[in-house]
Amino acid sequence: MATPLTADTLLAALKAEGVNVVEYPGWRTHNRNHKGAWGPVNGVIVHHTVSSGSAESVALCHDGYDELPGPLCHAVIDKAGVVHLIGHGRTNHAGLGDGDVLDAVTAETALPAPRRNDTDGNAHFYGFECVNLGDGRDPWPEAQLDAIERASAAICRAHGWQAPSVIGHKEWTNTKVDPRGFTMESMRARIASRLAGAAGRGGSAQPVPAPATGGSGYQPFPGAGFFTSAPDSPVITAMGRRLVAEGCSAYSVGPGPQWSEADRRSYARWQQKLGFRGADADGWPGRTSWDALKVPYSG
Structure with missing residues (x-):
């Protein structure tokens, strides 16, 4: 329940x-x-x-x-x-x-x-x-x-x-x-x-696409460990731009490619906008909120 x-x-x-x-x-x-x-x-x-x-x-x-x-x-x-x-x-x-x-x-x-x-x-x-x-x-x-x-x-x-x-x-x-x-x-x-597969894939009769191709036009969820490793990546820039577009910006400058506390605070606002609360809105991306954000594929 x-x-x-x-x-x-x-x-x-x-x-x-x-x-x-x-x-x-x-x-x-x-x-x-x-x-x-x-x-x-x-x-x-x-x-x-x-x-x-x-x-x-x-x-x-x-x-x-x-x-x-x-x-x-x-x-x-x-x-x-x-x-x-x-x-x-x-x-x-x-x-x-x-x-x-x-x-x-x-x-x-x-x-x-x-x-x-x-x-x-x-x-x-x-x-x-x-x-x-x-x-x-x-x-x-x-x-x-x-x-x-x-x-x-x-x-x-x-x-x-x-x-x-x-x-x-x-x-x-x-x-x-x-x-x-x-x-x-x-x-x-x-x-x-x-x-058994990732959210948003094709119908049951179709094979699951390889997650790294970006064929949907959106960046696949890179995993929680990607963010906790404080990455310097164009994925972070693309994510930040989507957060700004969704009215969830906590940035004073940027966004840029280096994961920062401003990224985490901005992402927490996105999670709260989706209805997540408490530990589920701590600013660390999860698959459901990431897929909903629809970050453009960055390679």
């Missing part, structure tokens, strides 16, 4: 994983928190919308309806692979499910068949609604499956979870059949493959 990601940290994690994100106006404060707690969180639940059309599905999940007010999830994943963030906090997506399933997700062990509906899933899960009619015939384009994989992996990576922390709604409760049209076993295999 874990404290939910802040809105900014969630956004940064999704972007670092290569997710194509659209932010719905007001999504950071759109929630059902007045109905109960959100957190500690234990995993991700994948749903289908039983609807068609991206704009229509996003509006439905954002607003909800009389019997079930919105938001109905944290994000809607459309058939083009775009992830529409619509809520942050408690959302009406999971409903009641089996406490034994929650225990298995928390332990990342084999799931039991859901039999009871005795546990509030809205308090414990992130929810992705995926645009699909749910009739078993409506196709799941590869772009959409890739986005489900990336978005789920982004949350797992940010929390230190593995693929068993991602389940389908039908695995949470015996009253639901979603998602229908692909298996959660196959999706968890994709997520596991992605988590």
Whole structure:
């Protein structure tokens, strides 16, 4: 179990994983928190919308309806692979499910068949609604499956979870059949493959690129030891320029190629902007914050 990601940290994690994100106006404060707690969180639940059309599905999940007010999830994943963030906090997506399933997700062990509906899933899960009619015939384009994989992996990576922390709604409760049209076993295999590599790499069917090529146009994370060795490198200059561009400058001069205390203080401001706090915002770069900064490749 874990404290939910802040809105900014969630956004940064999704972007670092290569997710194509659209932010719905007001999504950071759109929630059902007045109905109960959100957190500690234990995993991700994948749903289908039983609807068609991206704009229509996003509006439905954002607003909800009389019997079930919105938001109905944290994000809607459309058939083009775009992830529409619509809520942050408690959302009406999971409903009641089996406490034994929650225990298995928390332990990342084999799931039991859901039999009871005795546990509030809205308090414990992130929810992705995926645009699909749910009739078993409506196709799941590869772009959409890739986005489900990336978005789920982004949350797992940010929390230190593995693929068993991602389940389908039908695995949470015996009253639901979603998602229908692909298996959660196959999706968890994709997520596991992605988590075995670096954030932001290509889809599961593609080889992991060599990290030193800079083919993405961004500097790969050089490792924590690179910074603690006080490097003199053009990578530090490129990093500093990005920090300035993000409004996180603590520089009186520069930035320049020699790692300095001003670099560390500036990077701490970036970590704080992403929502990190305490020891997680000490100014020493980590992979998630580095990937989100998108430092241009410097060779």
